[in-house]
Amino acid sequence: MPWRRVGVARALIIMVLNGETAGQGVTGVRDACRAWTEAQRAAIEAPPGARLLITGPTGSGKTEALMARYHHLASQGVRTDNILVLVMNRPQIHRWRAGVRLPAAGSLHILTYFGFVQRELKRFWPLVAASLPPGRQTLAPLFLTADAAQYFVELLVERKRRRGGFRNVISPVDRVAIQINDNLNKAAVAGIDYREIGARLKAARVAPEDKVQAFDDMQEVLEGFREICLAGRALSYGLSVEIYRAHLLAQPDYRARLQAEVEHLIVDNLEESVPAAQDLVALLLDGGAGATLAFSRDGGHSIFWGADPAAALAMARARCRVVEFPDIFTCSPAVRDWSAALAEAVAAVPEAPAPPPLAYERIVTDLRSDMLLAVGERVGRLVRDGVPPGEIAVIAPHVDKMLEYTLQGLLLREGIALKNITRSRRLIDAPYALALITVSLLAHPEWDIPPGYGDLLESMRLLLRLDPVRSAVLAEAIIARGGPGLPALDAATRARVGFSAGERYDTLARWLTDYLMGEKLPFPVFLQKVFGEILAPLGLGGEDLASCRQLLTTARRFALVCAALGDFDGAPPGRHFVEMLRRGTVAAESLEEETGGEAVLLATPYAYLVTGQTSAHQFWLDIAGTGWLASDARELTNPHVLSRRWSPGDCWNDAMDQAVRRHKAARTLRALARRCREGLFLAESAYSSAGYEQNGVLSLVFDRLLGVDGP
Numbered sequence: 001m002p003w004r005r006v007g008v009a010r011a012l013i014i015m016v017l018n019g020e021t022a023g024q025g026v027t028g029v030r031d032a033c034r035a036w037t038e039a040q041r042a043a044i045e046a047p048p049g050a051r052l053l054i055t056g057p058t059g060s061g062k063t064e065a066l067m068a069r070y071h072h073l074a075s076q077g078v079r080t081d082n083i084l085v086l087v088m089n090r091p092q093i094h095r096w097r098a099g100v101r102l103p104a105a106g107s108l109h110i111l112t113y114f115g116f117v118q119r120e121l122k123r124f125w126p127l128v129a130a131s132l133p134p135g136r137q138t139l140a141p142l143f144l145t146a147d148a149a150q151y152f153v154e155l156l157v158e159r160k161r162r163r164g165g166f167r168n169v170i171s172p173v174d175r176v177a178i179q180i181n182d183n184l185n186k187a188a189v190a191g192i193d194y195r196e197i198g199a200r201l202k203a204a205r206v207a208p209e210d211k212v213q214a215f216d217d218m219q220e221v222l223e224g225f226r227e228i229c230l231a232g233r234a235l236s237y238g239l240s241v242e243i244y245r246a247h248l249l250a251q252p253d254y255r256a257r258l259q260a261e262v263e264h265l266i267v268d269n270l271e272e273s274v275p276a277a278q279d280l281v282a283l284l285l286d287g288g289a290g291a292t293l294a295f296s297r298d299g300g301h302s303i304f305w306g307a308d309p310a311a312a313l314a315m316a317r318a319r320c321r322v323v324e325f326p327d328i329f330t331c332s333p334a335v336r337d338w339s340a341a342l343a344e345a346v347a348a349v350p351e352a353p354a355p356p357p358l359a360y361e362r363i364v365t366d367l368r369s370d371m372l373l374a375v376g377e378r379v380g381r382l383v384r385d386g387v388p389p390g391e392i393a394v395i396a397p398h399v400d401k402m403l404e405y406t407l408q409g410l411l412l413r414e415g416i417a418l419k420n421i422t423r424s425r426r427l428i429d430a431p432y433a434l435a436l437i438t439v440s441l442l443a444h445p446e447w448d449i450p451p452g453y454g455d456l457l458e459s460m461r462l463l464l465r466l467d468p469v470r471s472a473v474l475a476e477a478i479i480a481r482g483g484p485g486l487p488a489l490d491a492a493t494r495a496r497v498g499f500s501a502g503e504r505y506d507t508l509a510r511w512l513t514d515y516l517m518g519e520k521l522p523f524p525v526f527l528q529k530v531f532g533e534i535l536a537p538l539g540l541g542g543e544d545l546a547s548c549r550q551l552l553t554t555a556r557r558f559a560l561v562c563a564a565l566g567d568f569d570g571a572p573p574g575r576h577f578v579e580m581l582r583r584g585t586v587a588a589e590s591l592e593e594e595t596g597g598e599a600v601l602l603a604t605p606y607a608y609l610v611t612g613q614t615s616a617h618q619f620w621l622d623i624a625g626t627g628w629l630a631s632d633a634r635e636l637t638n639p640h641v642l643s644r645r646w647s648p649g650d651c652w653n654d655a656m657d658q659a660v661r662r663h664k665a666a667r668t669l670r671a672l673a674r675r676c677r678e679g680l681f682l683a684e685s686a687y688s689s690a691g692y693e694q695n696g697v698l699s700l701v702f703d704r705l706l707g708v709d710g711p
Contacts, residue, residue, distance in 0.1 A: 066268055069292045082262065084266070086111060090112070096110045132243070152228075157176050183222060184225075186639055186643070187642055188245075192644075206652045265290070270294060270316060271300050272309075295312065298671045365685045368685040379600055393618050397630065431462055432544045432547060437551075437578055437581060453476070463535075515529075523577060609672070613675060624696050
């Protein structure tokens with residue numbers, strides 16, 4: 001059991017759950033958890049009707065206490081059917097489900113807030129549908145993924161731009177679509193009328209005069225998208241929350257039933273919850289439910305997504321008894337104190353704190369490419385010195401392809417794996433998912449989307465098991481001859497690729513010819529056919545299989561959504577789906593299996609923190625740049641203006657923006673430092689990858705921190 005990685009509190013609860021203590025269940029907790037005070041143990045074993053708010057810093061054992069509390073409630077006769085657990089994200093759901101060890105149990109209601117909303121809308125859809133405007137008759141709603149919602153908003157934005165809309169807006173279409181979706185989502189979770197979004201942003205003067213008209217265009221697209229979704233009964237995240245609150249939660253009979261069903265409520269990471277979720281928690285507590293809530297004083301990393309930590313704390317304090325968990329098990333007391341001083345220095349930029357009570361090293365280069373090479377070499381040296389790869393995290397404000405590929409190439413030379421846990425990876429970048437799409441384009445010439453040279457090269461390499469040289473020869477031949485399917489190879493090309501490779505190519509070409517001459521299948525069925533007959537015999541596994549599985553699942557859902565939303569521009573669903581993938585809309589979220597293991601982690605700060613990682617060594621990259629102090633405000637959206645805290649009549653200004661940037665960076669760095677146990681590496685380059693000179697606030701802070709004279 002890797003006790004050093006999981007911390008004392010987590011190790012103790014794992015001992016309990018695995019039956020490694022003298023007793024089982026609550027007795028095991030009582031015997032084992034000597035890291036908890038008497039007051040903390042008393043809280044875990046409090047009566048089911050108690051209402052507790054567990055507060056503490058990062059790594060203080062709050063989640064472990066919640067899990068112990070869950071087992072105690074079950075041992076006291078509270079049915080799991082009557083315990084509702086609300087967590088922050090899917091990795092936490094997996095962690096909770098893996099951690100529950102009960103001899104017998106009913107249903108496990110472990111959900112995110114949005115998952116809860118979806119469940120309730122499906123359960124009581126007839127009650128909801130009766131109060132909605134006329135639309136498609138259905139037994140249950142469809143729920144749009146974020147990817148599909150963004151894509152269809154993009155189509156509406158493009159239509160509006162063709163008519164002269166969004167003048168002077170510099171953001172590309174996909175970014176405009178993301179901001180419009182964000183506006184709808186943030187307004188919904190804050191309880192703001194969607195009809196007021198554009199006017200609210202304009203009143204706050206978040207854009208110069210020449211861009212004010214863009215907010216009217218944004219409002220028109222937003223309302224048009226919402227109308228289409230309602231008619232088709234296909235609900236985006238924001239629309240789902242809005243409908244749940246306005247058409248289901250508003251019904252007295254439903255509220256009474258919900259309060260009767262939930263005997264005890266457990267909420268992890270309350271500080272990351274949105275106001276709509278906080279309203280739900282308050283409703284259940286006011287209805288008589290017992291509760292155990294956990295609030296991290298180092299949190300608040302989801303403010304950009306609409307979270308309101310201060311409101312969450314005030315709501316919980318008014319209804320619960322506070323239990324303090326002051327100790328941190330993921331770092332030393334000295335690091336805890338230093339991280340607080342670092343946060344103050346970054347937020348206010350006075351004097352920097354003393355050097356960190358960790359082993360630390362500064363990596364400074366002129367070019368970013370040299371910085372990445374130095375980081376890769378330093379990571380390799382740590383592993384050679386005996387540090388397990390899973391104990392090393394490389395954290396950057398933006399994880400771009402150059403960063404990932406450079407590190408991956410350097411580490412693979414030494415047999416070290418790299419695991420990217422960010423959610424910004426495109427599904428089409430997964431090799432076998434790309435191969436599926438390339439075959440689809442060859443089989444559907446009527447879509448008029450010919451595959452590119454790089455796509456053909458990579459797909460031929462994978463599907464025919466070729467080296468890059470032979471696959472390049474085939475890619476050139478396919479492009480030169482054109483036409484539907486795969487062309488026949490001439491003698492010269494066949495000689496260059498070899499007899500065996502030529503035979504495998506002929507088999508694939510015949511498969512495509514047979515399909516082109518036969519009956520056309522619905523696109524999801526076609527993808528399943530390609531996977532079963534071409535890819536499955538290759539013996540895929542791991543991430544390759546996971547990416548194909550996600551592609552097939554996403555295609556099925558997308559086809560249903562297209563049928564529900566109707567015809568946008570006459571293109572078939574398959575073409576829309578491929579366009580969505582090629583634009584990079586779909587992220588490889590199904591690859592979010594358990595992190596850690598024997599791979600170096602690569603992550604953004606947000607991904608690292610919300611997935612609950614801890615490491616012996618952390619590398620903070622690009623500290624001279626502005627990425628660590630990125631603004632929450634965008635060209636057409638601002639989470640602070642679209643929040644309950646915003647006062648009508650206020651104006652967003654640069655001073656506000658700069659203060660928010662610094663406090664967000666301070667909060668992030670403090671939380672990261674408290675998840676680092678042994679070594680901290682600070683890496684920067686004088687010039688960015690675009691060639692711009694860098695000398696950001698963090699670089700100046702660390703110059704003073706490490707006693708380095710500025711330039």
